[in-house]
Amino acid sequence: MREEGIFPLELTSDLPKITMLGSQQVRIEQHKGLVVYQENEVALQTSAGLLKLHGNNLSFAMYTSGEALITGQIDGISLCGGASR
Amino acid sequence: MKGIVRSFTVEGLNLERFISLAGGAGIRFVKMKRQGRRLWALTDEDELTRIEEIANNGGWRFRAGSRQGGGRALDVVNHHWVLWAGVLFFLIVIVAATQLVWGINIMDAGIYQANLEGFLMENDVQIFRWRNSIDLDDLRDAIEWRYPDIAWADCGWRGTTLQITLVQGMPQGETFTQIGSGDVVASRGGIVERIVTVAGTPLVAPGDVIQPGQILIQGQERGANETVTPVMARGVVMARVWDKAAVQMPMTETTTTYTGITQETWTVRCPWFDLWKMGESGYEHQDVRREQMPLGGLFLPFTLVMEERMEAEVTLMPRDVEEVKADAGAAALRLLQENREIDDELVDKWVDYCMIEGEVLEAIAYGERIVDVAKPRRNAD
Numbered sequence: 477m478r479e480e481g482i483f484p485l486e487l488t489s490d491l492p493k494i495t496m497l498g499s500q501q502v503r504i505e506q507h508k509g510l511v512v513y514q515e516n517e518v519a520l521q522t523s524a525g526l527l528k529l530h531g532n533n534l535s536f537a538m539y540t541s542g543e544a545l546i547t548g549q550i551d552g553i554s555l556c557g558g559a560s561r
Numbered sequence: 562m563k564g565i566v567r568s569f570t571v572e573g574l575n576l577e578r579f580i581s582l583a584g585g586a587g588i589r590f591v592k593m594k595r596q597g598r599r600l601w602a603l604t605d606e607d608e609l610t611r612i613e614e615i616a617n618n619g620g621w622r623f624r625a626g627s628r629q630g631g632g633r634a635l636d637v638v639n640h641h642w643v644l645w646a647g648v649l650f651f652l653i654v655i656v657a658a659t660q661l662v663w664g665i666n667i668m669d670a671g672i673y674q675a676n677l678e679g680f681l682m683e684n685d686v687q688i689f690r691w692r693n694s695i696d697l698d699d700l701r702d703a704i705e706w707r708y709p710d711i712a713w714a715d716c717g718w719r720g721t722t723l724q725i726t727l728v729q730g731m732p733q734g735e736t737f738t739q740i741g742s743g744d745v746v747a748s749r750g751g752i753v754e755r756i757v758t759v760a761g762t763p764l765v766a767p768g769d770v771i772q773p774g775q776i777l778i779q780g781q782e783r784g785a786n787e788t789v790t791p792v793m794a795r796g797v798v799m800a801r802v803w804d805k806a807a808v809q810m811p812m813t814e815t816t817t818t819y820t821g822i823t824q825e826t827w828t829v830r831c832p833w834f835d836l837w838k839m840g841e842s843g844y845e846h847q848d849v850r851r852e853q854m855p856l857g858g859l860f861l862p863f864t865l866v867m868e869e870r871m872e873a874e875v876t877l878m879p880r881d882v883e884e885v886k887a888d889a890g891a892a893a894l895r896l897l898q899e900n901r902e903i904d905d906e907l908v909d910k911w912v913d914y915c916m917i918e919g920e921v922l923e924a925i926a927y928g929e930r931i932v933d934v935a936k937p938r939r940n941a942d
Contacts, residue, residue, distance in 0.1 A: 509581040513595055536593035536602075541584040 492522035494553070501537075502529060502546045502553065510539070518546055525557040565606040565635070566591070568626030571616050576600045582615050603629060658861050662690045663721040664832055670727045673708055677725070680707060692718065700725075721862070742791035743939040745778035747771045751800035754931050761794025771800060771934070780940060791940070798935040801908070806897040807925045809917070810889040813877040817848070822872040829856070830864045844872040882922070886914055889924035897926040906930065 493505040504520055504527060511526065512519035513536075518529045534548035571579055576595060583590070588611060593602035604612065609625055616623035628636050638645050665688060670677050681687065684703070686695055697716040704714040704725070712730040716723070745761065753769045761778040765771060780794040822844075829836040830853075848871045856863040890912040897910070909929040916922055 510577045510584070513577050513580065515595060535595070536590060539580065539584060539590040539593050539602075541587060 490523045492520075492524055492527065494527070496550070496553065499531075499550045500547060502550060504544045504546070506542055507544055509541075510544075520544060522555075525555050528552075528554045528556065565632035566603050566629045567606040567609060567632065568601065568603050568629060569609060569612060570624045570626060571600045571612075571621045572598055572624075573616075573619075573621035574598065576621070579616065579619055579621050582619065583612055586611060586615065588612060601626075606632065655857065655861060658857075659721060660692055661721060662686075662688050662692055662695070662723055663862055664688060664723070666719070666722050666724045668724065668726045669729065670725075671729055673711070673727065677704070677708075677727075680704075681725075686723070692721070692723075695723065741793060741939055742780045743793050743937055744776045744780045745794045745796055745798065745935045746938045747773055747775045747777055747798070747800070747934045748936040749773050749800075749802055749934055751802035751932075751934060753777075754799045754801050756799070757797045759795040759797075760792050761796065763796070765798070777935060793939075794937070796935055797933050799931050800934045801929060801931055802934065804897060804900065804928045804930070805925055806893050806900050806928075807923055808889050808893040808896055809921050809923045810885055810892070811921050812880055812882070812885055812919070814880050816876050816878050817846070817873045818876070819848070820872045820874060824870045824872075825868070826870070827865065827867040830866050832862050835866075839866075839868060842870040842872075844870060846873045846875045847871060848873050885922050886924070889914070889922050890926070893924040893926035897928045 490506055492507055493503075495503040495505075497503075504522070506522070507527070508521040508523060510518075511521050512528075513534075515534055516530065516532055518534050520527045529546060529550055530552040531548050531550040534546060534550070536544060537547045538545040573579070576598070579600070580590070580593070588604060588608045590602040590604055593600065595601075606628070613623045613625070615621075627633060665681065665686070667674060667677055680703075684700075686700065697718075701714050701716045704716070704727070705711065708714075708727070710730055712728040715726040715728070718724070750770075750772050753765050753767050753771060755767055756763055756765065756777070758778055760782070761780050762782060763778050765775075765777050771777065777798045778794040778796045780792055782790050782792050784790060824842050824844075826839045828839050850869040850871070852867045854865040854867075856865055893912055894910065907928045907930050911927055913925045913927070914922060915925075
């Protein structure tokens with residue numbers, strides 16, 4: 477039984493948590509893997525779909541299997557649904 | 562990352578797959594950056610083997626990089642351990658040297674200088690002793706006890722030098738009292754300008770020429786019935802006095818010209834001797850430019866001494882008489898001002914000149930002033 481209202485959704489689901497600090501830094505928790513990494517584009521697979529970041533000089537300040545901290549000039553971010561679960 | 566951090570590069574196609582495989586294997590990357598087909602990142606040094614294995618299995622070219630941060634410093638130490646051991650040894654020597662007494666400086670000891678040096682030797686206070694084995698408070702108390710005539714002693718450290726300063730006590734001056742009898746005599750010669758007698762009988766009047774030691778006010782007073790009472794004479798005797806100061810100045814001046822021949826030499830000097838002698842230049846006349854560079858500061862008293870010797874020719878050139886007179890006169894007047902015991906105004910001043918054997922000009926400056934020449938002198942009872 478799912479106890480909604482007692483535990484935060486981020487703990488009870490595998491949905492990605494995306495935290496953006498201005499246009500310089502994005503932290504993505506609970507991603508499912510790196511799909512694309514170029515200097516001007518990063519794409520990460522998540523349970524909510526494909527998360528795409530556009531910008532310049534993008535790099536990973538930190539990368540693990542579940543968490544990524546991306547820095548650089550971030551111009552856009554989009555989440556394309558229909559991800560596989 | 563807790564361990565040693567190390568960089569690596571991976572080259573090849575589909576680097577995203579490599580990152581996902583490594584991330585899936587629980588490997589953590591930091592500061593990961595891609596440039597074309599090349600990926601650069603930092604990771605724990607312990608993970609490098611697994612990363613290399615993943616790269617080799619997937620057809621990527623792996624290359625380990627250098628250690629970062631503290632790990633890099635560790636690398637430097639590992640590769641240059643002899644150098645660092647030398648540096649460490651040098652530092653230990655320096656620290657040890659700072660704990661030793663390298664010099665003892667006794668200041669203002671006056672007549673006690675030699676005795677105090679002997680006292681320090683007897684008490685084993687000498688160079689090359691450990692500084693912390695000398696109790697400065699005890700030493701100061703011992704010196705003050707040994708020399709009761711001094712006002713106080715001060716012992717302290719100046720770098721590695723023990724500095725002992727004695728402050729001499731001031732002898733107590735003679736106290737002048739009104740008890741007994743005495744005269745007022747002239748402290749110096751001159752012409753009396755005016756006299757004010759407070760006690761005693763004046764023996765001089767304005768206009769009189771007086772000599773040093775001459776009685777000006779006699780220490781006795783005559784009563785109405787011709788009785789003579791001895792008193793302590795007091796009064797003010799203002800007299801016109803003259804001071805003079807002489808300066809001799811040669812009529813030639815020495816000029817120095819460099820021949821262009823120079824010689825450079827250097828040595829290392831410690832407070833007691835030079836490590837090697839610099840030797841003489843052999844020039845008849847020379848100017849020396851000396852530079853001293855401390856090698857270890859106060860705590861390691863070695864100094865690098867460099868000398869540049871420039872050969873010079875010395876020639877004598879005649880000077881203009883008026884110019885010499887002006888210089889000598891100004892110098893004599895300056896000397897006159899400096900020699901005056903009391904900084905009072907001069908009434909008049911002038912300069913006389915005389916030539917000595919045509920080679921030296923002597924300027925004699927005279928200064929006239931009005932001063933109190935009264936000096937009390939107690940009569941022997």
